[in-house]
Amino acid sequence: MKHPETQDHTSAPAAFSGGFAGWMEQRLPIFSAFRKEYVDFPMPRNLNWLWNFGAILVVVLLLMLATGTFLAMNYTPTSAEAFFSTEAIDRQLSGGWLLRGMHVTGASLFLAALYIHLFRGLYYGSYKAPRELLWLSGLVLLVMVMGTAFAGYVLPWGQMSYWGADVMTKAVGAIPVVGSALEHVLTGGDHLGDVFLHRVFVLHFIMAFLVVGVVGLHVACVHITKSGNPLGREPKGPQDTLPFHPYYTSKDLIGLIVFAMVFSALLFFWPGLLTEPANYAPADPLHTPADIEPEWYFLPFYGLLQSVPSKFGGLLAAASAILVLFALPWLDQSPVRSARFRPACRLGLAGLVMAFILLAAVGKHHATGEWMLIGRLAGLYYFGFFLVLLPLVSRREKAQLQAASPTTSEGDA
Amino acid sequence: MSVCLPPALRPVVQRCAGVLAAGGLLWPVLTGVSAVVPEGRWSFTPPAQAESFAGAPAHAPAQDWSFRGALGHFDLAAVQRGYAVFAGVCASCHSLTQVHFSDLGGMGLTPEQVSALAASWQVVAGRDAEGRLTHRKALPDDALPAPYTGPEAARAANRGAVPPDLSRIVQVYPGGADRVYALLTGYASSASAPGAGAARAEAGFANPYAIGHRTAMPPPLRENAVVYADGTRPTAQQEARDVTTFLAWISSPHADDKRRLGVGVVLYLCFLACLLVILKRRIWSHVEK
Numbered sequence: 001m002k003h004p005e006t007q008d009h010t011s012a013p014a015a016f017s018g019g020f021a022g023w024m025e026q027r028l029p030i031f032s033a034f035r036k037e038y039v040d041f042p043m044p045r046n047l048n049w050l051w052n053f054g055a056i057l058v059v060v061l062l063l064m065l066a067t068g069t070f071l072a073m074n075y076t077p078t079s080a081e082a083f084f085s086t087e088a089i090d091r092q093l094s095g096g097w098l099l100r101g102m103h104v105t106g107a108s109l110f111l112a113a114l115y116i117h118l119f120r121g122l123y124y125g126s127y128k129a130p131r132e133l134l135w136l137s138g139l140v141l142l143v144m145v146m147g148t149a150f151a152g153y154v155l156p157w158g159q160m161s162y163w164g165a166d167v168m169t170k171a172v173g174a175i176p177v178v179g180s181a182l183e184h185v186l187t188g189g190d191h192l193g194d195v196f197l198h199r200v201f202v203l204h205f206i207m208a209f210l211v212v213g214v215v216g217l218h219v220a221c222v223h224i225t226k227s228g229n230p231l232g233r234e235p236k237g238p239q240d241t242l243p244f245h246p247y248y249t250s251k252d253l254i255g256l257i258v259f260a261m262v263f264s265a266l267l268f269f270w271p272g273l274l275t276e277p278a279n280y281a282p283a284d285p286l287h288t289p290a291d292i293e294p295e296w297y298f299l300p301f302y303g304l305l306q307s308v309p310s311k312f313g314g315l316l317a318a319a320s321a322i323l324v325l326f327a328l329p330w331l332d333q334s335p336v337r338s339a340r341f342r343p344a345c346r347l348g349l350a351g352l353v354m355a356f357i358l359l360a361a362v363g364k365h366h367a368t369g370e371w372m373l374i375g376r377l378a379g380l381y382y383f384g385f386f387l388v389l390l391p392l393v394s395r396r397e398k399a400q401l402q403a404a405s406p407t408t409s410e411g412d413a
Numbered sequence: 414m415s416v417c418l419p420p421a422l423r424p425v426v427q428r429c430a431g432v433l434a435a436g437g438l439l440w441p442v443l444t445g446v447s448a449v450v451p452e453g454r455w456s457f458t459p460p461a462q463a464e465s466f467a468g469a470p471a472h473a474p475a476q477d478w479s480f481r482g483a484l485g486h487f488d489l490a491a492v493q494r495g496y497a498v499f500a501g502v503c504a505s506c507h508s509l510t511q512v513h514f515s516d517l518g519g520m521g522l523t524p525e526q527v528s529a530l531a532a533s534w535q536v537v538a539g540r541d542a543e544g545r546l547t548h549r550k551a552l553p554d555d556a557l558p559a560p561y562t563g564p565e566a567a568r569a570a571n572r573g574a575v576p577p578d579l580s581r582i583v584q585v586y587p588g589g590a591d592r593v594y595a596l597l598t599g600y601a602s603s604a605s606a607p608g609a610g611a612a613r614a615e616a617g618f619a620n621p622y623a624i625g626h627r628t629a630m631p632p633p634l635r636e637n638a639v640v641y642a643d644g645t646r647p648t649a650q651q652e653a654r655d656v657t658t659f660l661a662w663i664s665s666p667h668a669d670d671k672r673r674l675g676v677g678v679v680l681y682l683c684f685l686a687c688l689l690v691i692l693k694r695r696i697w698s699h700v701e702k
Contacts, residue, residue, distance in 0.1 A: 045700065084510075084511070087511040087580070088511075090667075091511060091512070091513070091516055091666060091667075092513055092515070092516065097667040097670070097671065098671075098674070101671070242700065246696050247696060247697065247700070250689070250692055250693040250696045250697070251693055251697075253689050253692075253693070254686070254689050254690060254693055257682055257685055257686045257689055258686070260682055261679065261682050261683075261686070264675060264678045264679050264682060265675075265679070267671075267675070268671050268672060268674060268675020268676075268678065268679070269483035269484070269672065269675055270483060271665075271671070277584050277585050277587075278585065280581040280584045280585050280664075281581065281585045
């Protein structure tokens with residue numbers, strides 16, 4: 001096997017011995033650190049296209065921060081002015097329609113890319129030792145991004161913004177004991193008005209930058225444990241890796257371009273696919289819309305919320321759907337990482353994706369009629385997969401592996 | 414629907430819950446009985462939806478709009494004619510709150526034409542020394558003035574109905590442009606008959622495309638309701654078509670810019686993608702599978 005790596009990169013500090021770089025190197029070695037982490041950084045050579053979404057997410061996050069900053073300059077967070085200022089961005093601000101279009105499309109596709117990224121981790125066992133912290137920091141990001149997305153959706157103060165916020169604050173109020181106090185803290189009064197909107201605006205803004213911080217942690221984790229790969233076996237040496245640059249920079253660029261094409265198609269040609277028309281009507285506290293529906297990325301959780309025959313139970317189910325993922329590294333004890341070598345797990349995961357999509361459909365149909373039954377079955381399967389199926393399968397696999405060869409090293413299939 | 418508890422346990426739970434529930438919150442949660450939704454489940458479809466199904470609006474036949482689809486474009490001549498219909502007919506009851514006169518430049522007007530168009534409208538300038546409202550000619554930076562000072566005035570002038578704002582009507586109204594057009598042209602013939610009487614007006618005008626097949630809006634368009642500057646014959650159908658085009662345009666006035674930019678962006682991305690694929694293949698050509 002040929003080694004495309006250039007060996008002179010390994011003695012990184014020597015490259016920065018003279019001039020400004022050398023001066024910096026002695027005080028703050030950012031150049032050599034950058035070379036170590038983003039140029040020479042060893043990546044498994046067998047990564048497939050699902051490994052592109054990390055880079056895509058970083059770029060979309062930067063896009064969201066850039067467009068969001070300029071939107072915030074033209075937005076007024078009061079219940080009287082919020083809708084008008086958003087319309088003014090769309091209509092009168094020069095290039096505002098593009099700015100807002102990118103931010104709205106970016107929000108939807110950020111969540112889409114995040115779900116794919118999460119599924120990648122699930123399928124290839126990226127949550128297993130030694131990557132538990134990587135997985136947990138990623139889940140913290142998921143929760144934060146969902147919160148940020150929700151807060152952002154409230155800001156235009158359209159009908160769906162208002163009534164979505166109404167559902168959300170009532171859901172918080174349904175938590176036993178502390179619920180009503182929490183609800184009051186959130187709304188800042190007995191109705192959703194200026195105080196609430198201003199709080200949501202500040203939260204949206206601050207959360208976006210906190211997300212950047214946690215992304216830093218997440219990336220630091222991946223640089224310690226190194227990237228996983230589709231086989232789930234750690235690279236045995238330099239023959240199994242490639243330097244990050246230029247191999248994966250060039251591959252990530254292609255992923256980004258394809259993603260940018262999907263992004264452009266939605267932004268320029270099918271803007272209606274991602275936006276809820278009812279949100280172009282200003283918030284009216286006296287008039288409940290015909291059906292309140294969240295953005296598509298919340299639909300599976302909304303389906304769970306509505307399938308459970310108790311308000312707090314529904315809230316608990318929706319929250320647990322994410323919380324259960326935090327326990328995953330300890331629920332799945334099998335030493336085999338990749339689902340490629342775990343037929344039972346693979347089948348179960350296909351079912352999980354089905355259940356997730358079904359729950360979204362249930363959310364879309366408000367769990368009415370037969371959708372209620374489907375929602376409950378899909379919800380049962382979702383939790384059954386993580387709490388019953390996965391522990392059982394992993395136990396059996398572990399036993400089989402030990403029976404086959406008692407000295408099998410961790411991570412080998 | 415409630416969480417199943419053995420009857421013997423219920424008083425115990427009730428007592429505990431009563432202690433815990435600071436404000437009586439936990440009990441409804443535990444039993445699934447809620448003040449907001451009677452069945453205690455999260456449900457956001459109001460029951461009215463099921464009831465009104467008999468009066469659901471008829472399906473509007475699809476029209477051939479030039480602005481339809483991913484690569485559509487607005488016929489700006491029709492948009493300008495539609496503006497004439499809006500200004501001459503609709504504006505006496507409906508507002509376009511979000512729209513400024515300068516936005517109308519997007520219909521294909523020069524800045525001078527926009528100024529002249531704005532000057533044909535009167536806006537409130539403030540109050541004089543005696544507290545009376547004064548008016549002045551509108552300037553391009555002004556928003557289009559609303560016909561009523563507020564919803565109460567609108568309700569009083571329209572037998573209890575508030576004419577909706579039309580800024581985003583084609584986007585917000587279920588059915589979009591097809592339904593707006595169908596509603597404008599779909600009045601039952603008896604509705605416009607003279608001497609229909611106050612009782613009929615009270616109940617609204619028959620129109621299969623309105624919710625409940627009744628609308629408070631009297632048939633707005635008739636032949637020669639406006640004079641078109643470009644000499645097009647103003648039949649009621651033509652007026653409806655033009656004003657619907659105008660309303661679709663004003664709902665997203667930058668839609669054409671968006672599509673035009675989109676074509677450029679996608680072409681550029683395709684070109685860049687070709688280059689990047691070549692680059693990636695060359696870099697990876699050293700790597701054995």
